Amino acid sequence: MRIGYARVSTAQQDLAAQLDLLAGLGVEKKNVYVDHGLTGTNRSRPGLEKALAAVRAGDVLVVTKLDRLARSIRDAREIADELAEQDVTLQLGNSAYDPTDPMGKMLFNILATFAEFEADLIRMRTREGMQVAKAKGRLRGKQPKLSPTQEKHLVALYRAGEHTTAELASEFGVARSTVYRAVERAGAEE
Template structure:
């Protein structure tokens, strides 16, 4: 039985590039057409279509290869669940050039330490982001998501809806926004001016 290497790469934001991870996977022997990716999805988000496809592509005797553990998961429970599911199916997990062996106590400890560091790193990033947002908010630099319609447009939506001239769908079409945007506009109190 031939072992097939299945690769998985992930980057958290749309601004990041997967090229380095793809190159690392290819250097580890993964064929380019056997590399599955998720772009713009965090490791804490368990809904990752690329990972689901990579896991579905693996068969007994195959090896799932990831450049680093933090690309696979950002929490210890998630990493543990993925690794345990792979072991149960007879699929090996390679972290970079090292194959994880759950039967080896040192390998198991090393995996758990890596997963703990990945989770710690994720928590630090989240903490720094919250701190940065709080500082920006205190300086008036972070105002949140702005309404899609200007104050003048919002007043006009309210006027037209109040007059009974148009349905919610008509207003959405007229102002080129979604129906939920019209509903939110009607519920929101308008800024004066």
């Protein structure tokens, strides 16, 4: 049996290309497991766990590219070794990985190295972009739910004692924890 696995890292990405490739590689749609919006650097992924649980001795686990399966050398090796121990073939695109072939092993390790390198580059660029945005004053974090005027009004109503925190939260369209924090901030400012 051929079991397929596909993954995209963000909600904006589309699985269609991977699903089409898996179908072209002979994987039936009902045998494809997916993770949507999960990074490959985290081994704990529901779709991957289901795919690994579904394979049996003699089966083939098919992924379009190694970086869809894992984004670290360690995870890639561990998954490949677990599959080999179960007598499950790992197919990367059109190529089957053979852990007993020295050349195949080397190429697998090189691909895993590139997948991890790419993940490291993405993290580095993200941090650099955030530093630049912060330096330019564009990275301010999450915006407050209440304007200063609204927060002042909420605190005044709370102190009047005529409304519960639940009523104030409902009235202002915020969580009760926001009410508590606003009151706490007002008390600290006095």
